Amino acid sequence: METKELYSYFLQCKSIATDTRKIAPDSLFFALKGDNFDANTFAAEALSKGAKYVVIDNPAYKTGDNMLLVPDSLAALQNLARHHRRELGLPVIALTGSNGKTTTKELINAVLSKKYNTTATIGNLNNHIGVPLTLLSFTHETEIGIVEMGANHQREIAFLCSIAEPNFGYITNFGKAHLEGFGGYEGVIKGKSELYDYLKENIKTAFVNLDDPIQREKTKDMSRYTFAIDNYNCDVRIDAASANPMVTIKYNGQDIKSHLIGIYNATNISAAITIGHHFKVSDEKIKDAIEGYIPSNNRSQLLEKNSNNIILDAYNANPSSMQAAIANFLQLDTEESYKIAVLGDMFELGKESHEEHAKIVQSLVNEEGIEIYFVGKDFYNSKAQVTHMHFFESFDTFKENFSNLKPEKKTILIKGSRGMALERTLELI
Known part of the structure; x- marks a missing residue:
């Protein structure tokens, strides 16, 4: 089954499911394979629990017209997500990095939702399955999409970009995370920078922290919108940041008092301010959004x-x-x-x-x-x-x-x- 035909079935459904324990009525269920399971075996169960259609890649389990046979269920999910993203044509912001991805994503969403109808990655569903699911959650009412991308090896961010096709991107930092998969710290920088590579090749815009010398160098010859605390030559100047223990940002004559602990969160907040500024969210609403954000799930x-x-x-x-x-x-x-x-x-x-x-x-x-x-x-x-x-x-x-x-x-x-x-x-x- 071709992607366009599968898309016609997707439009008839209310949601996507990959877990029979979380099936909503009239959903489209994708039978994915894992290391220890083959969800093709759950296809009939998915239908009995309310799925409207089931996408399978094993013909042995096709028992009716509501079983949609494809060569590979995972590839079908990813291709469908890319097609849906193109059909909607909305601006998409992608973000990755070693630390602070989810907190920064939540802050960006809090700020932009003060002016726009936004849809963002839920939790940390940021891998080769989570990114397609996020894209497929976008609707015609979504004005800006925010997609978190995680990776633990080379070429993963490049692949996720090929699905999400972001218009904007932000890398929180390059840190010593997933060193085993990336092959050391230099491998982390190379792997995460695949987001910059995509943006540069497709003439898109990166949001960049100019206080980070690595990011400053890597984005010097591409379209970028910048912020800094110590560097004055930027688009958005953060006057000061402190934490004892909550982070307070001084920006454009106002104090923004967050519920986030740790001075390391100052950069995450500054990025959200910058992206809000780029999308013309008022300073008053930016302040309100950040001060109203309460961290959860054991994060700071x-x-x-x-x-x-x-x-x-x-x-x-x-x-x-x-x-x-x-x-x-x-x-x-x-x-x-x-x-x-x-x-x-x-x-x-x-x-x-x-x-x-x-x-x-x-x-x-x-x-x-x-x-x-x-x-x-x-x-x-x-x-x-x-x-x-x-x-x-x-x-x-x-x-x-x-x-x-x-x-x-x-x-x-x-x-x-x-x-x-x-x-x-x-x-x-």
Whole structure:
């Protein structure tokens, strides 16, 4: 079945589904394959649960006219998404980067939705399946689409751009994330810069942080709309930024007080301001949008529990974001005699894992006024014999020790990769 014919069936449906547990009435179900499953086997079940049509790529499961047979279900989903994007013809903003993608996407959406009907990636559905699903959620009422793109190896961003065909792009930063898949830090820069390559080749516009020398250099000969705090030669000048612990931005004569912790979020906020400015959202509405944004899902959340102030940043971690979180934590002005940090292993670092974990440990050896609890095998294998550092090979052994601490009136940082699930620490406080 050709993409145009499949599109006629898509227009008859109310939504897209790839999981039989989440099928809505009159949806179009795509039977995708995974490492341990073949959704072709669920085709009949999808119809029984309310799907209007099912896209399959195994003729053995075609039992009726509502079974739409294609050579490859995943490719059909991706091609359909590209076709739909072209049919709508709306402006699409793509963003990627090592850290802060989802927070920045949410901020951009909050700002632009003050003036436009926007549709953005839900959560972090930012891969070869999530991007097509985001594009297919756009409607004729959507005025601006915002697409988050994630990647852990070369050519992935280029492929996602070939589907989304963005008019604008933004890279949050180049950090030490997914080093194993990208082949080191230089590989990260090359892989993420595939967004710039697409924009340049297609004469589209990049939003660029001129305070980042790598991004400044990579975009110097392409269409760009820029912002900076330290660099005056830009389109949008951010006057100042501070965080104690919430980020405050001084912009165009006004203070914008966010609910985001960590000075590293200043760039994310500045990008949202810049993109709002480019799309002619008023300064008043930009301020209202940023001040009204409340982070969730373990991302830079400030919580209170049993007299303790807790910075919960347990959604993800890599060497760059870990160092930024620690630096911000150390500079916070607090009244207590010492702070507490619970730091979990950083995943997907490959052969550089031991070195990167050891760097984090060594950077804290001489710090005073802080008790640090390292959780996970990688930190445990990098342990140092220092009185204010405690190392635990697993969360269970950490739990046995930390449960007896019962901190009061302390400021506590919780930071680690998603797989560590360090939000469980909240139960111990």
